[in-house]
Amino acid sequence: MSLLLLLGDRSYSSWSMRIGLLVERFALPVPCRFGRLYTEDFRSLLAEFAPARTVPALRLPTGAVIAESLAIAEELAARFPAAGLWPADPDIRAVARSLAAEMHAGFAALREACPMNLRAAYRGVPVNEHVAADLARIELLWDWARAATGRPGPWLCGDYSVADAFFAPVAMRIAGYGLPVSAGARAYVDAHLADPAFRRWRAAGLAEGPDQDFYRCDFDRVPWPEPQTVNPS
Ligand SMILES: N[C@@H](CCC(=O)N[C@@H](CS)C(=O)NCC(=O)O)C(=O)O
Numbered sequence: 001m002s003l004l005l006l007l008g009d010r011s012y013s014s015w016s017m018r019i020g021l022l023v024e025r026f027a028l029p030v031p032c033r034f035g036r037l038y039t040e041d042f043r044s045l046l047a048e049f050a051p052a053r054t055v056p057a058l059r060l061p062t063g064a065v066i067a068e069s070l071a072i073a074e075e076l077a078a079r080f081p082a083a084g085l086w087p088a089d090p091d092i093r094a095v096a097r098s099l100a101a102e103m104h105a106g107f108a109a110l111r112e113a114c115p116m117n118l119r120a121a122y123r124g125v126p127v128n129e130h131v132a133a134d135l136a137r138i139e140l141l142w143d144w145a146r147a148a149t150g151r152p153g154p155w156l157c158g159d160y161s162v163a164d165a166f167f168a169p170v171a172m173r174i175a176g177y178g179l180p181v182s183a184g185a186r187a188y189v190d191a192h193l194a195d196p197a198f199r200r201w202r203a204a205g206l207a208e209g210p211d212q213d214f215y216r217c218d219f220d221r222v223p224w225p226e227p228q229t230v231n232p233s
Pocket residue numbers: 008012013014015016037038053054055056067068069070104
């Protein structure tokens with residue numbers, strides 16, 4: 001038995017996207033199965049990955065299944081050390097680990113108010129004080145990453161790493177809901193919008209069937225944003 005990843009809809013499952021982007025960007029030889037969140041089929045599929053209760057879930061060659069995106073990212077990094085999922089420099093890696101861990105544990109207000117939806121973009125979205133506080137913390141962390149690592153960007157800790165994959169869905173919320181951020185943060189969002197691995201992921205998600213209703217919002221719709229400061233490669 002080899003590794004097998006269970007993921008949810010590419011357009012809607014932000015935790016799946018973090019791991020899916022790692023597989024895509026680092027060309028990891030890990031097969032993926034995709035389920036449509038909150039359907040009967042998804043529940044049956046998830047039952048095959050017990051004791052996981054959420055996606056992403058990773059089945060190991062032993063048959064044991066591990067859950068939690070941060071644990072899965074660590075596992076992939078350990079099993080494919082040559083891929084470089086974390087920065088090689090220990091001091092820079094420590095910063096990347098801290099960023100990924102805080103993202104995994106936090107930003108509940110932003111996640112609740114602006115669920116990831118790669119099929120819709122809006123304007124005029126109100127920003128409550130809790131979301132504003134999350135955005136301020138995110139900007140601070142992104143600036144701090146550059147200062148602490150001495151790396152200019154576009155990625156947080158030099159080359160693209162787990163830290164960037166973990167913030168990719170945050171970047172997509174800022175882009176898709178048109179949330180107000182600093183010019184530096186906007187440039188980082190643009191780097192994600194232009195990232196070829198992300199663009200492949202989003203295109204595959206658009207082909208996954210009809211829209212799902214659970215994240216539908218009544219805000220004014222606008223076309224999906226193109227990067228403003230970076231050319232897609
Ligand atoms: N803390 C978990 C969160 C995973 C999660 O909430 N996944 C959602 C999809 S993005 C899910 O599986 N929802 C299905 C459900 O709750 O029934 C992780 O880091 O993997």
